[in-house]
Amino acid sequence: MLNVGLLGAGRIGRVHAQAIASHPGSKLIAVSDALPEAAASLASDHGAAARSSEEIIADPEIGAVLIATPTDTHSDLIEAATGAGKAVLCEKPVDLDLKRATECLNTVSERGKPVMIGFNRRFDPNFATLKAGLDAGEIGKAELLSITSFDPAPPPLSYVKVSGGLFRDMMIHDFDMANFLMGDVPETISAVGSSLVDAEIGAAGDVDTAAVTMTYADGRIAVIKNSRRAAYGYDQRVELLGSQGLLQAQNMLENTVVKSTADGVVGAKPTYFFLERYMPAYRVEWAAFVDAVESGSEVPVTLKAGVAALAMAEAATLSARAGKPVRMEEILKPVAK
Amino acid sequence: MLNVGLLGAGRIGRVHAQAIASHPGSKLIAVSDALPEAAASLASDHGAAARSSEEIIADPEIGAVLIATPTDTHSDLIEAATGAGKAVLCEKPVDLDLKRATECLNTVSERGKPVMIGFNRRFDPNFATLKAGLDAGEIGKAELLSITSFDPAPPPLSYVKVSGGLFRDMMIHDFDMANFLMGDVPETISAVGSSLVDAEIGAAGDVDTAAVTMTYADGRIAVIKNSRRAAYGYDQRVELLGSQGLLQAQNMLENTVVKSTADGVVGAKPTYFFLERYMPAYRVEWAAFVDAVESGSEVPVTLKAGVAALAMAEAATLSARAGKPVRMEEILKPVAK
Amino acid sequence: MLNVGLLGAGRIGRVHAQAIASHPGSKLIAVSDALPEAAASLASDHGAAARSSEEIIADPEIGAVLIATPTDTHSDLIEAATGAGKAVLCEKPVDLDLKRATECLNTVSERGKPVMIGFNRRFDPNFATLKAGLDAGEIGKAELLSITSFDPAPPPLSYVKVSGGLFRDMMIHDFDMANFLMGDVPETISAVGSSLVDAEIGAAGDVDTAAVTMTYADGRIAVIKNSRRAAYGYDQRVELLGSQGLLQAQNMLENTVVKSTADGVVGAKPTYFFLERYMPAYRVEWAAFVDAVESGSEVPVTLKAGVAALAMAEAATLSARAGKPVRMEEILKPVAK
């Protein structure tokens, strides 16, 4: 039985608490949060104790820590928790600052403790099935990847301002998905972005609509499209052209009902947002983490993968500003030791 | 080159005229119609002559006659044309009267001239592909057939009154489709029907909504559903469950555009009615007739098949009235010699 | 908080135990089973006690009983539990014997305790959405209902022999679905059935492939198709033609991945069987039961509805044997007081 401490009792912390509690091999022992009432309430729901993050990290009875705190605390907490011998599952992104994330990676690497980053989409049954099909050779060699990722509505402006921007906050999921599917980081990244959804987002220095093209050392190509708004809901699709065919993961729909009238043939919209769409993925993600910790095998999404996705977000941000492609080595060299 | 005379210059006659004219192996020589202007107009469009049906049948230069006249003339014209040594393609149904149709069959059988009945749906690319899949063993042995056939809107009441009723006029297509797919006529037919679309249809003694269940000697089952009205258009679907799977032929759609908005995901409606849906089938049907005539092989839809479908319509009409299943042998015996 | 006793710790009992345990308004207190170890094991999983059914029914602390025992115990347990003042959710069917079920209904009616029958498909999000669309007038007036319900594979022959036959064991779900959607019981039922899947099923006096047509007092029509085997999985579809359109509930698929290769465009199969397909429905069903009990409103699937579905199964069984339609009044009269 893996005893778990949860750092952060916000919306996503609550999702993870359910996953931890419903897994037969893990037990939620303690919860911390900057708001003591939030910690107390969530802890009480699961028969756990509300404590400080420091206490949780120091508790020798706790084997793993799930970090669901604000992004700017991730690196510190990962370092502290691994320093105390804990296994860690940390929400994405590792950090908004690539230099700090790289330091964290260097620090942690020496300790040999499992640190997994919460790129939950890898565990979505649809994307996982697509990946399995690719690995099984169903479409031959991958050539051209296309990821469509639209949110139903933009976040509050206050969040946009501290989010690190669309590439670090939103597209980072798609960068990780590209790495997952292509099995490599790209060589070049070329990004364009506009503020079409909300002029305030543009005024805050961010974009809300973007397209990124990436090329790989072996000539493969990937394209990612993001928008902060899709009137019809949460649009999450991947398609991958290979030498022998195409694999597509299409949207999950709210239901299977189709209505045909004089006005046309109407089907359901996609499941509304990430909690609806990816709830099963959070459970599979947690199970994969527990499996890796218990078996001593490598976690399926390493801290290094988390840093790679962050570096790609950094490259895309620079590319969109400069209006030209950025080579990944330009980004990675300065932060390499 | 097959010289063709077309008897009947109405809507369906015009469709056949195009098929005849566009086939490289046939030539439209003459057209007749009860309305001389209709014959003249259609003949002129195709560089053909307007003549009487008698003249056409008597013309030794004409090798084949296409009969697209009112139903009550079909048997007489089939007999006359085959008597004059012509190959015949006759629109469905053979007749409204099973006894007369059976006589016609007996008369014609001795002559050895090809007589094909215009069950055009067998030549629809979708149904033909389904049938080919079945014959190729893609779903093992057929077990349970389901045919959905809804018109977009009921015909004029004046037509309903002379149509012979829904089972003879509309469902006869589905009876032939069942025979085509199942490769046999059923043993029992059980029909129910209601007048739900238009009370006037009920007052005229007909039904506008009906379901028929048929059983075969080897235990297989088929279900046919008909409605005279589908608000969304012409609904023409077939599905067949076999021991190793299911084959479905779905509707053709007006276009492939999908619109996703806050109101849902909207696709196009089915192609509107039989001329839109089955236009390609009329051309394939004609080509199949020409092929059979030229090669001397059996026509793909025999007069016997046309009589069988009519007998099934008769059985369904009786079953719906009596409220009990009818055995096909009860229908066929009295008309057999 | 509703304290619940669960009678029956088999496969379906375990599903219900989860639903009870995960509902915030109910608590699983005790479990019984003919196999004491089964009861003990399931009870232990949920911190409940293993007891006899008699003890559970006698316990004044327990407010509701969920009956998931073999069918031939249902009527007795419903009577005993309501006699002890319990609310009851009982798995389908009420009984295999219509007379006994009717007695049970009469006995229970006087007691005024809520008794709900577990027709879980009413709570499937797809069928519930279809029903809501119908009630909202999206397709006008219902006219022609079609239910397709195929199992992936037949049950063991030993089960077939005690199941009461396909109509009572399998199609009973579809009879209830028809009642749910049409809002009425039919006037006539006409059934045909064959043994095409497994000759042993036929030898045991049952059918494995069947079609039923039902007519309603107002002329509406419903068709149900059943097969014990669909090579591609669990096929559960409903479509309803109305005066202004068509509503279809299509299959849930295992995932949304589509693979396009030289061999065709391949999508996922339907979710495999009822546990996969209807797991969410079991939770919604339980929540609806708790709501009704707590609020004192009528349960959404009454014991009367359970008896009605059983009577339809009885009618279909008789119709298939006799080869003619059966009027529902012939079935209901002999058992009415």
Next chain:
Amino acid sequence: MLNVGLLGAGRIGRVHAQAIASHPGSKLIAVSDALPEAAASLASDHGAAARSSEEIIADPEIGAVLIATPTDTHSDLIEAATGAGKAVLCEKPVDLDLKRATECLNTVSERGKPVMIGFNRRFDPNFATLKAGLDAGEIGKAELLSITSFDPAPPPLSYVKVSGGLFRDMMIHDFDMANFLMGDVPETISAVGSSLVDAEIGAAGDVDTAAVTMTYADGRIAVIKNSRRAAYGYDQRVELLGSQGLLQAQNMLENTVVKSTADGVVGAKPTYFFLERYMPAYRVEWAAFVDAVESGSEVPVTLKAGVAALAMAEAATLSARAGKPVRMEEILKPVAK
């Protein structure tokens, strides 16, 4: 009646000949080709005369010329035909050389004769429906366009070498589609390309897999993906995200048959290649040309639009080589007078 001369009797010339012949308002008078037998054969099929291009252009009885000759003759023939007062429909691209095409545009502009470029995809019913939906405001303001255009198999290497490269030969259709849908030419074009399908194509200095991102003055974004090979057939899809929704034009399929077996649910592949997919579009294109000529209104695809698409292909070719975005003004300035 518009008398038409057809220059070029190759594969695409034959397609146009059919469209001309089947249109009630046009008549094919004469055909020319570098291979006299080809001209003679096609002319004979349509009761037309085989002549030289010069004779056709000089014939005062001929009102319109359709140019379906090799690309390097287009500009000369457009100039000659308009000089002789003919209306012109010319196959794409206008020219491989942007400077020559621009000269042609300048020359022709003064003459006021209608010159239409054969971007037939604008007339595909699916793309036309999408455009009509956009214009009707169905998805609000366009924001992010995505065009997928994969050929089933690469052309012969001999063709690749004289084609002008993927961007000028293949993606030029997509550039025009973007202009059609976005109603504007982009401000910047950023292209990447690889040779993944066939190393010989790379050795010949071309790419076979490419992605292009375009930005517009108002911030809108468009992405085009091309591959010379899709194992499953001809993949031609467009999707456009707007402020109020998404419009997608999906592939046409060979038929509507779906096969469900233990191996999955298999549908038909897309219609195989451009002749199958776009045959209806060629007829609509011709009808639109005849309409414009007869009514004196502007042709729906102007020579200017043809030059714009060519300039975009030029920009993409340069961008892919230089590894950086190209501003359209850099391309257009040097060729502007």
